Amino acid sequence: MADSIYDEIEIEDMTFDKDRNLYTYPCPCGDRFEILLDDLREGEEIAVCPSCSLMIRVIFEAVSLVFFPRCAVSCGVYEG
Amino acid sequence: MLYAFGSNGRGQLSLGHLEDAHTPAPCLIPSLFPSVPPREIAAGGNHTVLLFPSGECFFAGDNTENQCCLPSTIFPSLTSFHPLSSDHRWEHVSAGWSFTILVDYEGKIFVSGNGQKGELGLGEELRDALLEEIIDFSPGKVIQIASGMAHTLLLTASGDVWGWGAGRKGQLGEPTQSIVPRPRKVEVGFPVSKLDCGKDFSILVNRDNPQHMEILGNDRYRIGPSLASWSGTGILDVQASWNGVYLLETSGTIKAWGKNDRGQLPPPNLDGITSIAVGSEHALAIAEDKTTKERKIITWGWGEHGNCGKSGGGDVIGEVFTLDISAPENVRIGAGCATSFVWMEG
Numbered sequence: 001m002a003d004s005i006y007d008e009i010e011i012e013d014m015t016f017d018k019d020r021n022l023y024t025y026p027c028p029c030g031d032r033f034e035i036l037l038d039d040l041r042e043g044e045e046i047a048v049c050p051s052c053s054l055m056i057r058v059i060f061e062a063v064s065l066v067f068f069p070r071c072a073v074s075c076g077v078y079e080g
Numbered sequence: 081m082l083y084a085f086g087s088n089g090r091g092q093l094s095l096g097h098l099e100d101a102h103t104p105a106p107c108l109i110p111s112l113f114p115s116v117p118p119r120e121i122a123a124g125g126n127h128t129v130l131l132f133p134s135g136e137c138f139f140a141g142d143n144t145e146n147q148c149c150l151p152s153t154i155f156p157s158l159t160s161f162h163p164l165s166s167d168h169r170w171e172h173v174s175a176g177w178s179f180t181i182l183v184d185y186e187g188k189i190f191v192s193g194n195g196q197k198g199e200l201g202l203g204e205e206l207r208d209a210l211l212e213e214i215i216d217f218s219p220g221k222v223i224q225i226a227s228g229m230a231h232t233l234l235l236t237a238s239g240d241v242w243g244w245g246a247g248r249k250g251q252l253g254e255p256t257q258s259i260v261p262r263p264r265k266v267e268v269g270f271p272v273s274k275l276d277c278g279k280d281f282s283i284l285v286n287r288d289n290p291q292h293m294e295i296l297g298n299d300r301y302r303i304g305p306s307l308a309s310w311s312g313t314g315i316l317d318v319q320a321s322w323n324g325v326y327l328l329e330t331s332g333t334i335k336a337w338g339k340n341d342r343g344q345l346p347p348p349n350l351d352g353i354t355s356i357a358v359g360s361e362h363a364l365a366i367a368e369d370k371t372t373k374e375r376k377i378i379t380w381g382w383g384e385h386g387n388c389g390k391s392g393g394g395d396v397i398g399e400v401f402t403l404d405i406s407a408p409e410n411v412r413i414g415a416g417c418a419t420s421f422v423w424m425e426g
Binding site: 013 | 382
């Protein structure tokens with residue numbers, strides 16, 4: 001499994017798509033890795049690219065998503 | 081003749097459709113396309129820019145953010161190269177994820193596209209632009225411009241470096257700032273002769289001592305220390321992939337460091353290399369046989385979208401793949417996000 005993780009990306013570097021409740025990050029193929037905020041909250045940490053086999057592990061503090069979702073969201077949008 | 085292969089979901093290969101190409105396919109080109117080789121082949125996340133010595137520019141691919149310098153309402157995507165009609169003669173171009181930077185022969189700097197992290201250099205509030213000039217910025221004669229995923233560096237004839245965009249990893253120097261919304265001087269401590277941008281790092285070559293190169297920003301693959309111990313004859317070219325640095329040495333050999341989980345680094349025995357083109361996670365090179373002078377175009381690295389030119393797609397790891405097209409004397413190569421381009425005379 002470890003071999004298939006292309007990269008580890010801090011959530012601060014990801015973009016939050018408010019309409020889709022989704023964190024995204026550019027993939028070297030031109031598409032974007034995606035993971036739902038709800039999945040992150042449930043402990044999922046692997047974001048996948050819809051167009052290729054690459055995946056990234058999202059680095060984040062679970063506590064910030066559970067207790068401070070607004071902060072985590074705004075960090076993704078404005079602090080990256 | 082222009083060929084392209086690789087990722088084509090937004091038409092960035094200019095093939096007239098949105099299907100990937102696994103082997104070199106002839107691009108659709110407009111009737112007024114110059115017959116001379118392009119001066120630059122620049123590629124963003126999903127768009128491609130060709131700049132010709134005449135100062136003409138052609139765009140293909142995703143234009144939903146105006147990154148092809150045309151109004152997205154009329155041209156949301158371009159599946160074949162479209163000229164940029166303007167009064168400007170363009171001298172330099174660079175492309176980032178969803179933006180393009182153009183410099184004209186008067187030294188004016190224009191930006192187009194979208195950037196949430198200062199990529200446009202137009203200030204904190206401006207995140208969308210359609211070919212807008214960065215005003216109140218006159219750095220002097222520009223000799224090179226380069227963009228990573230979300231940051232841009234501009235090099236002047238005096239060896240000064242200016243940068244803007246995402247800076248959270250220190251890729252725009254000190255002080256580290258998440259967003260550098262307008263061009264600022266990058267203090268590097270030496271005059272620079274050449275530079276390039278990786279995904280979230282920068283590489284700068286010291287003009288006074290080309291053996292000395294510096295990495296700014298994310299260096300988790302410890303490229304900086306490797307460069308410090310490099311002692312080659314001289315450098316013809318320096319390029320960065322998303323996670324690596326490639327030196328073309330005057331001896332015709334390549335030295336490279338960085339991420340290597342998909343064969344991104346070339347095998348050690350390559351020689352006779354006359355030029356390189358480094359994409360996000362793959363590369364192309366032109367190799368010339370010392371005795372017969374025959375040229376071939378080779379590829380290696382991550383090739384899932386067919387961007388290494390292998391029929392059926394796939395990575396090229398620990399070896400190189402030779403493209404099944406002959407390479408005349410006048411040939412140019414380019415590479416982007418899983419995209420590859422070959423221009424040749426004829």
